[in-house]
Amino acid sequence: MNRGLIHKSLREVWPATLLCGAGLMAFEVLFTFFLRSFQDMIDVEILKIDFVRSFIEGLLGSDVGAAVSPKALDALALVHPLVLAVVWAHEITLCTRMPAGEVDRGTIDVLFGLPVSRWRVYVCESLVWVCAGMVVLGLGAAGYAIGHLAVDVKAQAGLETLFMVVVNMFALYLAVGGLAFLTSSLSSRRGRAVAVTFGIVLASFLLTFLAQFWEPAKTLEYLSVLKYYKPLLVIRDGAWPMGDIAVLTAAAVALWTAGGVFFSRRDICTV
């Protein structure tokens, strides 16, 4: 670790991190209020419509089946596209700052005029990314919990179950961040690294969505990171999704390490 590098990175990322965390928290609270307001109507009518049911299944990435209930809708707060968009946008922005962003804006010359190895810079940046993820997801989870404490939702995840989902989501965060670090290490243009990473996670989201009602997509679903993040099943069963967490964490470690290896060996050209 290097205190100066972490200090520099924190100075650069804290406003966006707090903003995203606060936004996520506000969304979770509001979404819970929304659920409560429409709870009865959802209970009785809407879930019986095939299209709505398929749409919800697509979003949840799970076959709702017998689990059709307000509890299933409750899980939407944790897998809503807006939630994923905010979390991913934040972390892709953060993870492509270095090396692609630093090379792109030319500041890496000054950075590597300092007595720090490339791995040390990479690890310090990664530490800030992990901490930022904890803050953003922590605030999001707090919003979810506050929303549920404040209103009387019929069926809700307990704190322990919520913790399981958040850990699963954090593993997803790590996998997407690992991918962003890899693309960033392979690129000298931040815009390109952002576009490639965002393209892959968007494709991943669509694949999971389509897999719920389109057979060809189902056969490829294992390639999607969202295949390994199913809050509905965790909330329903109350069991740790150890397999999913393991797959996501392994992918994160592999992608992050590959990024570090590429970065430590590549040429750095800013001109």
Place this chain on the structure above:
Amino acid sequence: MSVIVAENLTKHYGRRVGVEGVSLSVPAGTLFGFLGPNGAGKTTTIRLLLALLRRTDGSATVFGLDCWRHAHRIKADVGYVPGDLRLYDWMTARDAIGIFGEVRGRDLTGSGLKLAGRFNLETDVRVRAMSRGMRQKLGLILALAHDPKLLILDEPTSALDPLMQQVLYDELRTRATGGATVFFSSHTLSEVEELCDRVAVLREGKLVACESLDALRKRASRQVTVRFKDSEASRSAAVPAFLDVSERRDGLWLGTLGGPVMDLVKWAATMPLTDLAISEPNLETLFKQYYRQDGDGS
């Protein structure tokens, strides 16, 4: 003892040659000028020394350590100013001095602020609000503040006014007197001539000269003006082999001396002359020869 040693240092970017077979040695305590026209490979060489690029072939050491494998150890004693300096736009000079000190594990506030005073730089202005000259000053302060044993400066005066250039030259001379080595890249001969005691010249990725400025001066040509007592004397005189006459008019010869001064003096003593002028050695002409694309420059 040599601080920088490069042997057959080569860098290819795909098919394009960055530098090819560069061998040089920079003795400790010297002000070493690194000259070459734009695109000659000066920055590539510097980036190889700083492990921003991986060499294709050859070797390079700084303080006796391999540039690639021990880059971070080497940089503890190196101050570097890149040619195209970019700094974090949210930083002020005070922030930068503090954070760079933290990265280096030393408190640089005192020396940094002292240098800021010397370079007349406001310390509480953000980089995004600074002029190019102010940014360049900040880059120099950050490179000098930890009192490095080696300074690698890539065209450091490009954005400085003449006054600040002089401040920098004085600072560098002081550091060199104190034992630091300065590796000063430039494409401007005059500043290298003013500051440095040794010089290497790069052209199209290859080293075409590496010696002391005194040695170069001895090899540099001198402009000669010969005035005969009348036009007739000028016309009848035979041009000696050591004189390359480029212009003749009204009893006046203008040319370049291609041999020892004494030969010219002896020849002049036998001629009906009214005046003879021999200029100081002209390094510029020599460097133009080095820079020239069509000649071999040596």
